[in-house]
Amino acid sequence: MDIVEVKQGGVSTFKLQGRLDSNTSQSFEKRLLDAISDGTKNVIIDFKELDYISSAGLRVILKATKTLKRQDGKIMLCAMQDYVKEVFEIAGFDSFLPIVASLDDAFKAF
Amino acid sequence: MSTTGSVSFELRNNLSELATLCEKMEGVGQTLSLSRRCLFEMNLALDELFTNIISYGFRDQSEHFIRVHISADHDVLTVVLEDDGIAFNPIDRIPPEVPCTLDECKVGGLGIHLVKNLMDEVSYERRAGTNVLTLKKSIEKS
Numbered sequence: 001m002d003i004v005e006v007k008q009g010g011v012s013t014f015k016l017q018g019r020l021d022s023n024t025s026q027s028f029e030k031r032l033l034d035a036i037s038d039g040t041k042n043v044i045i046d047f048k049e050l051d052y053i054s055s056a057g058l059r060v061i062l063k064a065t066k067t068l069k070r071q072d073g074k075i076m077l078c079a080m081q082d083y084v085k086e087v088f089e090i091a092g093f094d095s096f097l098p099i100v101a102s103l104d105d106a107f108k109a110f
Numbered sequence: 111m112s113t114t115g116s117v118s119f120e121l122r123n124n125l126s127e128l129a130t131l132c133e134k135m136e137g138v139g140q141t142l143s144l145s146r147r148c149l150f151e152m153n154l155a156l157d158e159l160f161t162n163i164i165s166y167g168f169r170d171q172s173e174h175f176i177r178v179h180i181s182a183d184h185d186v187l188t189v190v191l192e193d194d195g196i197a198f199n200p201i202d203r204i205p206p207e208v209p210c211t212l213d214e215c216k217v218g219g220l221g222i223h224l225v226k227n228l229m230d231e232v233s234y235e236r237r238a239g240t241n242v243l244t245l246k247k248s249i250e251k252s
Contacts, residue, residue, distance in 0.1 A: 019132070022125050022161045052132075052150065054157050055221040062217055069212060083147040087154070090227045091220055092208030 003031055011042040011110050013103070017049040020057035029060040033067065041073035044106045048079035058091055065097060078106040113142070116181035123164040123174040123193075131156055134178070142182055148250040151228040152187065155245060158221035159191055159200065167195025167241070182249065191243040198241060199234040201226070 001024035002017040012035055020028060032043070043064065047053075065075050077099045080088070088094050100106050119134055121127040132153060139149035160176060168174050177192040200222045207214065208223065226232055231246040 021128055021157060023128055052153065054154055054161070055217065055224060056161070058220060059217045062215060065212060083150045086147075087224065090208075090224055092206075092210055092215070095209035096212040096215065 001028065003028060005031065005035065009107075009110075011044055011107065012040045013044040013046055013106075015046040015049065019052040020050060020060075021052060021054045022056040025056040025060050028057070029063065032060065032064045036064065036067050036071070036073070041068065041071060042110050043068060043073065043075045044103065045075070045077050046079055046103055046106075047077060047081070047084055048103070050081070050084060053084055053087055055091070058087070058093060061097070062093070074110065076100060076106040076109050078103050114183050116179065118177065118179045120175040120177050121160065123168055123176065125161070125164065128157060128160070131160060131178075138180055142187070142249060143251050145250045145252040148247070152189070152247065155225045155228050155247075156189065156191070158225050159243060159245075162200060162221060163191070163193045163195055163198075163241070167193055167198060169196065185249050187247050187249050189245045189247075191241075191245075193241050194239060195241060197236050199236075200243070201232055201234050 001019055004015040006013045006015065014032065016028070045061070068075050075097070077097055079102055080099060085099060088097065088099060098109065100109070117138060121130055135149060135153045135156065138144070156178070163176055174194060179190040181188050203219050203222055205223050206216055206219045229245045229247050233244045235242045
């Protein structure tokens with residue numbers, strides 16, 4: 001999996017490419033939590049190029065969301081393939097995580 | 111494997127085998143012209159079960175093999191996963207509360223919850239020292 005991190009106007013965007021599974025979730029967790037502990041409060045995760053996510057990936061998103069909440073931060077998820085979005089819905093994560101259609105929409109939320 | 115037929119393979123108890131699983135499933139997807147969604151859901155269910163087996167199934171340090179048998183019968187795909195790990199029926203686990211709030215949300219049991227929701231049928235048997243998990247799903251063509 002490739003992760004591209006872009007900082008713009010006080011928002012850090014993580015663009016994910018490839019597969020977020022048990023093999024790749026640890027490196028993503030480290031990147032995300034390192035950014036948060038370095039002071040990042042506003043996070044967008046762009047799923048446009050992500051082909052695959054398993055519960056290991058959901059776990060990282062959940063952990064980051066809880067950490068950001070404690071620090072009065074905010075997370076937005078965007079541009080998911082419909083079957084990736086379905087995983088968030090089955091897990092019930094869509095009840096507390098904002099999922100929007102595009103990166104532009106995600107930026108507008110900040 | 112056309113509209114009817116089968117394929118079998120073995121995976122070592124190592125996370126790196128997720129790549130092999132994905133590759134094998136791509137082949138099955140192409141042969142059966144599965145839709146991207148259907149292939150994704152099959153991949154996800156097998157990933158969750160395989161990851162569970164290798165994380166909790168073996169108490170020794172030896173190499174083990176997990177057997178995967180996939181068969182198609184017209185519009186139904188059947189997958190049988192067999193391992194010689196400790197007896198473990200994942201279906202019995204108490205499912206997580208869904209939906210939940212952020213504070214209540216726990217990740218334990220989420221993988222199995224996904225499997226049960228994505229497959230049409232999931233069954234477990236302990237047979238002669240082997241865990242046998244059988245999954246069934248209607249084939250959705252691209």
